[in-house]
Every structure is written in structure tokens, then in C-alpha cells.
Amino acid sequence: MNSARINVGSGSPLEPEIGFSRAVRKGAHVAVAGTAPIADGGGTAGVGDVYAQTVRCLDIAEAALAEAGASLDDVVRTRVMLTDVTRWKEAARAHGERFASVRPVTTFVEVSRFIDPEWLVEIEVDAMVDAVVEP
Secondary structure, three states: OOOOEEEEOOOOOHHHHHHOOOEEEEOOEEEEEEEOOEOOOOOEOOOOOHHHHHHHHHHHHHHHHHHOOOOHHHEEEEEEEEOOHHHHHHHHHHHHHHHOOOOOEEEEEEOOOOOOOOOOEEEEEEEEOOOOOOO
């Protein structure tokens, strides 16, 4: 039996060009793409502030999860990518505020850069939900 697929868009004009979705749900699994700190209306939220950018990334990821029928309580894995891993505690504080009771597996890694040089962090999220969406 094939489970229904739900693609969640972000409205980015790059989605059709690149061929990606903000999140995809297939059965019980929800994957949220690398989520950057995009401000409402465009631009970068929290320029220079890892904590504020992490909060924004998590806000966007949480909204995508909800649209796919999941919540932060369903999250089983996060990946936090930073341009300066020595600032991991700033990102960890925001992550801990959202996931203190959920405690998903988490990886912090340093990357050389992101598409926008103002972005200091991106976050990927994987969730598993109890109910499976059927076609």
C-alpha cells in the first residue's frame, strides 16, 4: 500500500526552479528541508544574531510541520548547520527552548557558507507521526 504524499511549499520562487519543497510527508515520515532565517516579507531575520536566526528557522520549520500534519512533539532528528560552530551554544539555547521535553537526536555541524552570506544557521528537521495519511 502506498501512502499519500504531501508537499508543503514555502512560496519561494526557487522551489520550482530547483525542484524542492519546504517539507514532504510520506506516510508517517515528515522531512523539513534546510530552513534558513528568512524574515517575513523577505530578507534575513536577526542579522548577526545566531540565537534570533535559530528561533526564526525553528518558527518556519514548525509551521511547515503543522501544514504536513505534524508538530514539534513528533520531531525525531534535527540538524543544525552553522557557519561558525564556536557559536553553537547560541543555537543550542533556541533549540533547547523548543525541544527540552522532546529531545530529538541532534547534530551540530559547521559549514563553509550558505546561499546568503547573512545566514549564520540553517536547520533540517525530521519527524515521525503516529497517523498515516492514506490516498
